[in-house]
Amino acid sequence: MRSVLFTHIRPHDLLVVDGRFADPAVTPENTVIVDGRGALALPSPVDAHIHPDKTTWGQPWLSRAHAETLVDLIEGDVRARADMTASVAERAGALMDAAIARGTRAWRAHVDVAPVYGLANVHGVREAAAARAGLIDVQIVAFPQLGLLTRPGTAELMERALAEGADVIGGLDPLGIDGDLHGHLDVLFGLAERTGAPVDIHLHDRGEPGLTQVKEIARRAAGHAVTISHAFCLGEDTAAARTLDELIARSGIALTTCALGGDPVLPVGPLTGAGVLLAAGSDGVRDPWTPFGDGDMIARAHLLAYRTDARTDEELAACYAVVAHGGAALLGLERVEFQAGDPADFVLVDAGSLAEAVVDRPIPQFVVRGGVVIAQDGQLLERSPR
Numbered sequence: 501m502r503s504v505l506f507t508h509i510r511p512h513d514l515l516v517v518d519g520r521f522a523d524p525a526v527t528p529e530n531t532v533i534v535d536g537r538g539a540l541a542l543p544s545p546v547d548a549h550i551h552p553d554k555t556t557w558g559q560p561w562l563s564r565a566h567a568e569t570l571v572d573l574i575e576g577d578v579r580a581r582a583d584m585t586a587s588v589a590e591r592a593g594a595l596m597d598a599a600i601a602r603g604t605r606a607w608r609a610h611v612d613v614a615p616v617y618g619l620a621n622v623h624g625v626r627e628a629a630a631a632r633a634g635l636i637d638v639q640i641v642a643f644p645q646l647g648l649l650t651r652p653g654t655a656e657l658m659e660r661a662l663a664e665g666a667d668v669i670g671g672l673d674p675l676g677i678d679g680d681l682h683g684h685l686d687v688l689f690g691l692a693e694r695t696g697a698p699v700d701i702h703l704h705d706r707g708e709p710g711l712t713q714v715k716e717i718a719r720r721a722a723g724h725a726v727t728i729s730h731a732f733c734l735g736e737d738t739a740a741a742r743t744l745d746e747l748i749a750r751s752g753i754a755l756t757t758c759a760l761g762g763d764p765v766l767p768v769g770p771l772t773g774a775g776v777l778l779a780a781g782s783d784g785v786r787d788p789w790t791p792f793g794d795g796d797m798i799a800r801a802h803l804l805a806y807r808t809d810a811r812t813d814e815e816l817a818a819c820y821a822v823v824a825h826g827g828a829a830l831l832g833l834e835r836v837e838f839q840a841g842d843p844a845d846f847v848l849v850d851a852g853s854l855a856e857a858v859v860d861r862p863i864p865q866f867v868v869r870g871g872v873v874i875a876q877d878g879q880l881l882e883r884s885p886r
């Protein structure tokens with residue numbers, strides 16, 4: 501039995517026995533004491549939408565060309581990646597280390613699968629995750645970034661990916677990229693039917709075409725675990741968008757938002773109020789699409805709060821709940837409420853309250869996984885299992 505008592509922390513001391521919280525009134529013999537230096541304990545955040553195969557993290561600066569459309573961005577991505585010299589495992593692994601040191605407990609990683617790449621990206625991200633088993637959980641989405649129907653061979657590669665390290669079936673703008681809503685969804689849901697894997701669909705399409713696709717996805721969602729990522733059409737300030745909130749909740753579809761600078765962000769209050777599972781992610785991090793991002797999900801909670809104009813402590817806390825509890829629920833992880841029996845995955849931060857932490861974006865003083873301190877003051881500890 502391994503027991504650790506975290507003292508001098510708020511809201512109260514935490515005892516961890518064999519990786520789970522236990523009643524601190526009964527501290528076993530030989531308990532290791534960790535001085536929390538007065539920090540505030542928060543459940544570890546989850547990155548529910550990130551693209552680690554694209555990142556240049558740890559590499560020289562990449563200058564980006566102007567892009568007008570989504571297709572421009574996709575084509576620029578393929579060109580830029582042909583010039584990258586570091587492997588996917590090296591770049592994705594460097595970003596994983598940075599995310600772990602900022603407290604991230606788990607990733608849902610969208611990883612490009614296309615004839616031009618084969619399964620190299622999936623294998624690279626899986627290799628990086630395997631080297632960090634015990635530090636972070638990584639789900640891989642087999643993501644048809646270049647198109648599904650428009651790139652023959654992609655569907656077959658996605659099915660193979662599920663046997664070689666991927667966990668989730670990805671989709672991308674059935675209308676905007678593939679131009680065939682039903683054909684695209686037939687492939688995704690057919691694959692889901694055969695494999696039982698969850699589905700996670702990128703939907704950038706806005707306005708009426710976007711909403712039409714949401715309705716059709718909802719119609720097909722019964723019996724499957726379905727996520728729509730970005731869903732810009734639902735973040736647009738229109739009455740039509742809000743009329744779908746209850747349909748989405750009823751159909752059990754989860755949504756992820758990345759609170760990006762130039763795109764509509766999903767409204768936290770209305771969606772969670774309707775009972776929709778909402779999670780958040782980094783999206784691209786310093787990749788051919790964007791110079792921004794750092795994999796820090798405490799900072800992402802800040803961006804979500806900023807973009808949704810959060811003001812009250814409750815609104816700020818709700819953004820952190822999306823990042824921590826929403827992400828955990830989406831990935832099928834146990835929720836961390838600091839109750840006896842909960843997994844001891846948490847961060848200790850220098851902040852007076854959760855609301856203040858969301859605004860200040862502190863770097864965790866301690867990152868704790870299963871009761872073990874794995875990072876301190878933004879640095880992974882050498883003795884962390886790798």
Ligand SMILES: [Zn+2]
Pocket residue numbers: 549551610702729783784
């Ligand atoms: Zn994405």
